[in-house]
Amino acid sequence: MVDPTRTESRSAAYRQRVVAELGQKALEIDDIDQLMHDASVVVAETLDVDYCKVLELLPSGEEVLLRQGIGWHEGVVGSATAPTDRDSQAGYTLLTEDPVIVDDLRTEGRFSGPELLTSHDVVSGMSVLIGSVEAPWGVLGAHSTERREFTEDDAAFVQNVANILAAAIEAEQTHRRLERTLDLFEKTERTADVGGWAIDTETMELFWTDHLFDILGIADDEEPPLEEALDVYHEADRPIVRDAVENAIDTGESFDVEVRFRTPSGEIRWLHALGTPVIEDGEIVSIRGAAQDVTERKERERELEQYQALTEAANDVIVTIDERSVVRTINPAVTDVFGYDQGELEGESLTELMPDEFAERHHRAVERYLETGERTLDWEYVELPGEHADGSEIPLAISFSETEFEGERFLTGVVRDITERKRYERELEASHDRLEQFASAVSHDLKEPLTTITSYLQLLDRRYRDDLDEEAREFIDVSVNSVTRMRRMLDGIVSEYARVDSRGATFEPVDLNSVLDDALIDLGRKIDESDAEITSESLPRVEGDPGQLHQLLLNLLDNAIKYSGESTPRIDVSAASDGQMWVISVRDEGIGIDPGATETVFEVFQRLHDDGAYPGSGIGLALCRRVVERHGGEIWVESEPGEGSTFSFTLPMTRTRDA
Numbered sequence: 001m002v003d004p005t006r007t008e009s010r011s012a013a014y015r016q017r018v019v020a021e022l023g024q025k026a027l028e029i030d031d032i033d034q035l036m037h038d039a040s041v042v043v044a045e046t047l048d049v050d051y052c053k054v055l056e057l058l059p060s061g062e063e064v065l066l067r068q069g070i071g072w073h074e075g076v077v078g079s080a081t082a083p084t085d086r087d088s089q090a091g092y093t094l095l096t097e098d099p100v101i102v103d104d105l106r107t108e109g110r111f112s113g114p115e116l117l118t119s120h121d122v123v124s125g126m127s128v129l130i131g132s133v134e135a136p137w138g139v140l141g142a143h144s145t146e147r148r149e150f151t152e153d154d155a156a157f158v159q160n161v162a163n164i165l166a167a168a169i170e171a172e173q174t175h176r177r178l179e180r181t182l183d184l185f186e187k188t189e190r191t192a193d194v195g196g197w198a199i200d201t202e203t204m205e206l207f208w209t210d211h212l213f214d215i216l217g218i219a220d221d222e223e224p225p226l227e228e229a230l231d232v233y234h235e236a237d238r239p240i241v242r243d244a245v246e247n248a249i250d251t252g253e254s255f256d257v258e259v260r261f262r263t264p265s266g267e268i269r270w271l272h273a274l275g276t277p278v279i280e281d282g283e284i285v286s287i288r289g290a291a292q293d294v295t296e297r298k299e300r301e302r303e304l305e306q307y308q309a310l311t312e313a314a315n316d317v318i319v320t321i322d323e324r325s326v327v328r329t330i331n332p333a334v335t336d337v338f339g340y341d342q343g344e345l346e347g348e349s350l351t352e353l354m355p356d357e358f359a360e361r362h363h364r365a366v367e368r369y370l371e372t373g374e375r376t377l378d379w380e381y382v383e384l385p386g387e388h389a390d391g392s393e394i395p396l397a398i399s400f401s402e403t404e405f406e407g408e409r410f411l412t413g414v415v416r417d418i419t420e421r422k423r424y425e426r427e428l429e430a431s432h433d434r435l436e437q438f439a440s441a442v443s444h445d446l447k448e449p450l451t452t453i454t455s456y457l458q459l460l461d462r463r464y465r466d467d468l469d470e471e472a473r474e475f476i477d478v479s480v481n482s483v484t485r486m487r488r489m490l491d492g493i494v495s496e497y498a499r500v501d502s503r504g505a506t507f508e509p510v511d512l513n514s515v516l517d518d519a520l521i522d523l524g525r526k527i528d529e530s531d532a533e534i535t536s537e538s539l540p541r542v543e544g545d546p547g548q549l550h551q552l553l554l555n556l557l558d559n560a561i562k563y564s565g566e567s568t569p570r571i572d573v574s575a576a577s578d579g580q581m582w583v584i585s586v587r588d589e590g591i592g593i594d595p596g597a598t599e600t601v602f603e604v605f606q607r608l609h610d611d612g613a614y615p616g617s618g619i620g621l622a623l624c625r626r627v628v629e630r631h632g633g634e635i636w637v638e639s640e641p642g643e644g645s646t647f648s649f650t651l652p653m654t655r656t657r658d659a
Helices: 004-010 012-028 032-047 089-094 152-191 210-216 226-232 235-251 295-313 333-338 356-372 419-467 470-497 512-522 524-530 546-562 620-630
Strands: 051-057 063-070 081-083 100-102 124-131 136-144 194-200 205-208 255-262 268-280 283-293 317-321 327-330 382-387 393-405 408-417 508-511 533-536 541-544 570-577 581-588 635-639 645-652
Touching (some): 012 152, 032 136, 089 136, 194 210, 205 210, 210 283, 268 295, 393 419, 419 470, 541 645
Antiparallel strands (some): 051 063, 051 136, 063 081, 100 124, 124 136, 255 268, 382 393, 393 408, 570 581
8 A cells, every 4th residue: 555645745746845845944044054954854754765964065075074964873963974085975976967876875886885874774875966066065865774766856856955955055155255255344444444335326325334433423323314414524514525426426526535524522523535436337326435534644734734834934953864864854944054055955964964073973873773773863952063064163952853754763853053052151151250250359358357357356355355344245256256157158159159160070970879978978977966867768870070969968968957956857868750850859857947938048148047046158058059050950948847848959860872
């Protein structure tokens, strides 16, 4: 008796319906493995076979993987493989467009049965190619453990199912390629920081890419209508955008504009927009383009324009040179300072402005920089001789700094003619000499009558002391002390204050720790008598006059001990850096200073206490200021009465300068 189910499954109408349903499912389903499994079930049930398999050709091309199937032992699907050589059914099938039918695998002469089939007692079977011989994807097969003959209708049915799988696989691969392409496009778009847009000229619909939404700072819900999209742009620039788009639609001409746009927060930024018409069958069907935020570039351009305007008007020579010291740009001031026309020096070596001796040193410095990378040309400030076009020498102040623009490195320099300043310095130096001579003469002329006054007062005291009452003797003592103090003041002015510049030593590297140690030795007796406690941190090395720096610390420490009041002097010396200057501080816990007098204490002869309470000449802190100023620093005090004082001064950090 014939099984009616089997008869039905073999009818042409049934098979057509099954193929149609599977094809519909292929259009609806997203899971390609589920579709392969469903196809295996359909084939197995329709042909009434024990096994159905979907084999995927692996990238090596030497094996196929049992990707999906039905009837196979547990764990085989997804892991079992079969070879693709000509001695296997799979390999044989991959080489032909026609179905491969096996009546009895045991007697098959074209190929032998692979382990996957023999281990499952397969006798008969059929396999067809999924894809094409030129681009095979894999194999669809049906197998039975009983010997049977498969008809041409059976082969056609299996081939139809294989074609559905091939189409679904191709669609999935296309979808994946599209996704990868879109992903790559999006990554490229973001990497280049460029957004895309398009306008359909028939519907006038506007399309923006996600990154363009990001650039404009707008939520990517949906693109606004074209006319409303113009509201994104700055009011003054909207006509530029509108005219560019309309002209592209009317004439087919591309456009390239830079316009301002306003973010939702109100910030004004710059957008560089490109647009190109797309023409199909002679008609403009769309305008497509790209846009990029160029605000930073526009800012650089604006700064460059300002810089150029300033350099054009500057009295100083402003020059840029490359790594080989070739002049790239130079401003018109070069004519006034050096006597050259502006264009004469561009492309020439900077050494054209230098005397021969210095030019040679400069060349060696450039060579060393190119060989080692040591930036010996990175001057912050240096005074050097220059050479005028007529051969005369010009005193110059030069400062250079390294900058980078559009991937290239330059040294930008400012060159100032300091002829007038040098003349003033010479005059000032001569004035200092005359002042010192005057102070010395005045001191000498005043000392003689002071000596006479002191001598006669002492003589009066010796001869008539017994005849004088106590008040008269006190008058004599006060007079003698005043004259003595005046002599001290005169000596201080001449020997110390007036000669800070003229008698100062050449600057050299100085270890302030050693200077402090020497000052403490000099103050040893006062420290012992007052039982003073002096602490210090590690102090830096600086460029300076060792003797004057010693006097500076000695005066500040002496004052800190002197003005400690009734308490034991406690003094701390510390150092800090702001990156360019050292800040040295001497802090005490003494009687303090009224904040209103913190400037007065540094003036000559300005004392806050009478000589009886705290004797002194009144030039100690004034001398400290002169020393600090000679070293290129500043000095100040922070204090409150009864809260102690902190005297601080700055000294330049040591720098190595080269040609």
